[in-house]
Amino acid sequence: MANDALFYLFAGLAIACAISMVYHKNPLYSAISLVGVFIALSCVYVTLAAPFIAAVQVLIYAGAIMVLVVFVIMLLNLEDDRPFNRLRYLYGVGAGLGLILLVQTLFIFYAVARSPKQPVKMDETVGRTLNIGASMYSEYLLPVEIVGVLLLMAIIGAVILVRRLNQPEIEKVVEDELTRRNQADEIGDYRISL
């Protein structure tokens, strides 16, 4: 009973925050609403007896990723989204896609709700950190290692993408550009003098 009430409370909170995220034009309001979605979803994970995933959700999503996003918003000093754009047909496409996905969701809801009830194994211990860690480092060792390599690649890629050229390199680029322009000018002068 308590589980049911908690699920509906946090499901409503998650949907409300998600709608507010899409609705707001200011990226900072969107980011705060998204943090709300993440925290509500982590509470939903608790009703699913998955405490480890709930903790990791708060740590990684609400803690790490959203702090990164808020930092980028702060660095970029953005204006609000402009209200209308020249790609107005996209609004039609978006509404159509949303409608299709909603119908699909309803279909899945009815299909699963009407399917014959299978005997559900209500094992509360599955989501414990011990069980997850045990299978992570035995049965699923290869995916964990692949994810480690992926994270390393992401770190290197992010550093290389955001790196600025250092001062001598910038001076060299500027000098090359200036000599190129001077040469062009000289050629122009030569032609004019002819």
Added chain:
Amino acid sequence: MEPSLASYLALSGILFTIGAVGVIFKRNALGMFMCIELMLNAVNLTFVAFSRYYADVTGQLFVFMVMSVAAAEAAVGLGIIITFFRNRVTIDVDDASILKN
């Protein structure tokens, strides 16, 4: 009484729909990025729900993998956004048309 599997799937589907519509409606690269994160979370919810109702740890493990990939995506995606902002002084995706001509 436990909420049924169908209600978890419905919540996940609704969140995914909101995220997908948001990706199309937002023109701000950061907004699109956040909507993609929302869609990833909706999928994570289905994983955890199935893991609960089949009493199998695999679903929760792959939620962990999805989170790692989302973190990697955040690092690279925000790097691309910052580079784009440096070159064009905007992050409006409609202005990302350098390759057009």
